[in-house]
Amino acid sequence: MELDTILKAEAVKVVSSATSKKRLFRDLSETAASAYGLDCGVVLDRLLERESLGPTGVGHGVALPHARLAGLDNVLGLFILLEKPLDYESVDRQPVDLIFALFAPEDSGVEHLKALALVSRTLRNTDFCTKLRANPSSDTLYTILTETQAAIRAA
Numbered sequence: 001m002e003l004d005t006i007l008k009a010e011a012v013k014v015v016s017s018a019t020s021k022k023r024l025f026r027d028l029s030e031t032a033a034s035a036y037g038l039d040c041g042v043v044l045d046r047l048l049e050r051e052s053l054g055p056t057g058v059g060h061g062v063a064l065p066h067a068r069l070a071g072l073d074n075v076l077g078l079f080i081l082l083e084k085p086l087d088y089e090s091v092d093r094q095p096v097d098l099i100f101a102l103f104a105p106e107d108s109g110v111e112h113l114k115a116l117a118l119v120s121r122t123l124r125n126t127d128f129c130t131k132l133r134a135n136p137s138s139d140t141l142y143t144i145l146t147e148t149q150a151a152i153r154a155a
């Protein structure tokens with residue numbers, strides 16, 4: 001699995017600021033609706049439901065919100081770069097600015113876990129995250145995410 005199989009260019013955004021985690025999830029839901037035709041309200045509900053189980057901020061400014069959705073055939077991804085980091089209740093208590101959301105079919109098991117592992121591994125690379133933060137253009141971010149990821153795996 002590669003990032004370009006779960007992420008499309010329309011699902012990559014730069015957001016100037018999010019005033020709260022709920023507002024960020026609303027932005028994610030609206031992006032999911034416009035990029036993939038998903039129901040904005042359902043996506044928002046599922047993200048909030050999952051987040052109530054525990055924060056998905058994994059540290060070092062990275063959050064990986066995810067949810068299972070009925071009607072999906074495969075895992076879908078969204079990426080948001082926040083120009084102003086947001087308090088997210090992350091494990092390291094640091095604000096987040098790199099958010100990669102995943103949406104999986106309700107009955108997916110291994111594919112959902114593979115996608116989470118792939119994104120987590122990719123965003124654990126400090127140099128890669130620095131490169132993302134230095135390029136606040138949706139098109140450039142998409143290119144970095146989909147083309148550089150293969151080079152990181154090979155290293």
